[in-house]
Amino acid sequence: MIVLAATPIGNLGDASRRLIEALTNAEVVAAEDTRTAIHLMRALGVENRPRLIALHEHNEREKAAEVVELARAADVLVLTDAGMPAISDPGFPLVEAAAAAGVTVTALPGPSAVLTALAVSGLPTDRFTFEGFLPRKQGDRRGILRSLSDERRTMVFFESPHRLAESLADVALELGDDRRVVVCRELTKLHEEVRRGSARALADWALEGVRGEICIVIAGSEPRVVDLDRGVALVLAAVAAGDRLKDAAGEVAEATGLSKRDLYQGALAAR
Incomplete structure (x- = not known):
């Protein structure tokens, strides 16, 4: 085997x-x-x-x-x-x-940098996504982060120390200066460090230079505050773009915190 x-x-x-x-x-x-x-x-x-x-x-x-x-x-x-x-x-x-x-x-089974960073981060652990290494090119990196702007789950990334400051600056740009971020450095080693703060604060900190193996843990997005009528409109727009009604209702529910059932029934009635 x-x-x-x-x-x-x-x-x-x-x-x-x-x-x-x-x-x-x-x-x-x-x-x-x-x-x-x-x-x-x-x-x-x-x-x-x-x-x-x-x-x-x-x-x-x-x-x-x-x-x-x-x-x-x-x-x-x-x-x-x-x-x-x-x-x-x-x-x-x-x-x-x-x-x-x-x-x-x-x-x-045994050691895992992903799970270790998630566990010590202090961010929600009930649902998370591992995104691997961020792209080296800034445009690609920003594109990936932009696509994750509505991700509700906690996100874990690997990053090299010499790109950390640039990546955190891009996190602040695409996900917001105040997005909660945790940088885990040298996990399980002598100089282990877990630094928590906003994306902007940690980007400024990383400009001083950081060494070692790096994990970045980023809090998921907060639900968008919208009323049911606006939520139904978002569902209908997604359906018009080609999504199945059930899938569209689930996606809008995930992004807004509204009830999937209410969105589904509301969209049916509106149609």
Whole structure:
């Protein structure tokens, strides 16, 4: 089978007993960086020397079929440099290929920067969305943020430290200066920092320069305050643009906090 193994995102003490056991017994390890995998095994006191296969963003689609075939005869342990494979890291094409080929895929759960940042952020955790890395180009980045301006769920992003100030400035521009933001830096490491504030305040703070691995957690948008008549009009406009009535009512309800049933019935009556 294919075994996706979560590795520490900073503190080696977060390595699970199952991870150490899997590394000790592994015959084949597919790793994002084989040097990092070797370093991890040494740091954890694992003396096993399995066959190592490089599986990274530049070759994983080409290597997927080979690794899947290997997994028919022996377990293949899949590692990325930190966190869970396939979550903004190599692994998804391999899992996709394994599922298509009928090869079992399982996981050794463990550290996750996404969930750790969300948990410590102090922002709502009942519903959230992970958006990966923001685009490097400013125009593309602003476009993505603009498309998320009405997103009600808490949003989690990865970002590089040298683009953090620019990205936070774009958050302030597209989502509003006062949008609540949390920057989580160096999670689980010695210099861990969780800084909370408005998008504008954190953008100004980041101008001083920030180092380390960065997660940005952004509060979802507040419901637009509209009355039922205006909500029904929005539903009808969406239907006129091609949406199904049921879908349009759900989207407007999500954006405004109005009752989906009332919107649906109101739109039916108006038609």
